[in-house]
Amino acid sequence: MDLARVALRAAKEQARARGDATQQKKQARRGGLRSGARADGRDPLPLGSAINRLITERGWETPAAVGGVMGRWPQIVGDDLAKHCVPQRYDENERVLTVQCDSTAWATNLRLLAPQLVARLNEDLGHGTVRIIKVLGPGGPAHRFGPLRAPGSTGPGDTYG
Numbered sequence: 286m287d288l289a290r291v292a293l294r295a296a297k298e299q300a301r302a303r304g305d306a307t308q309q310k311k312q313a314r315r316g317g318l319r320s321g322a323r324a325d326g327r328d329p330l331p332l333g334s335a336i337n338r339l340i341t342e343r344g345w346e347t348p349a350a351v352g353g354v355m356g357r358w359p360q361i362v363g364d365d366l367a368k369h370c371v372p373q374r375y376d377e378n379e380r381v382l383t384v385q386c387d388s389t390a391w392a393t394n395l396r397l398l399a400p401q402l403v404a405r406l407n408e409d410l411g412h413g414t415v416r417i418i419k420v421l422g423p424g425g426p427a428h429r430f431g432p433l434r435a436p437g438s439t440g441p442g443d444t445y446g
Contacts, residue, residue, distance in 0.1 A: 350410045351375045351382070361405060370395050373421070380416040382406070385424075392422040 330338070340349050355375075359367035369391040373383045386392040395402075399418040406415045 347377060347410075347414060348375070350414065351377075354406060354410065361409070362402065366391070366395065366398075370420075375415075380414065381419050382415050382417075383419045383421060385421040387423055389422050392420050395420045 340346060354361060355372045358372055362370070369388065370384050370386045373385050375382050384395060386395055395418070399420065403415050403418055407413065
């Protein structure tokens with residue numbers, strides 16, 4: 286009984302292989318594959334799958350993951366910290382995330398929380414993705430040209446030495 290089932294299965298596989306070979310010959314004569322009811326490699330991909338494939342092919346996994354973190358910054362660090370500290374850029378070679386704060390008090394607070402934040406980011410992104418968080422304080426006022434500015438001056442700091 287088992288011998289008959291094995292023989293039947295082998296015959297079906299051989300018939301299927303002959304049918305596939307015949308179908309390939311017909312397609313080659315017709316000028317290639319044609320669209321049909323069954324899925325093949327030429328079918329359009331869903332947008333998410335196409336983007337994931339592109340990210341993988343180009344090696345953009347880490348920058349894309351870090352970009353996702355920048356988009357979810359308030360959920361990662363909390364609303365209070367996110368109101369005052371904003372991620373600016375990520376250096377992939379050095380693995381440094383640069384964050385700018387709107388006051389020196391928040392910059393100091395973030396410097397104290399940096400080791401915990403690095404651990405949380407690496408837990409989310411993968412070990413070693415972020416090594417250091419570089420914290421920038423608030424930027425000074427822009428030194429613009431005006432009617433009371435001396436030519437060649439570098440701003441108010443040039444008179445102090």
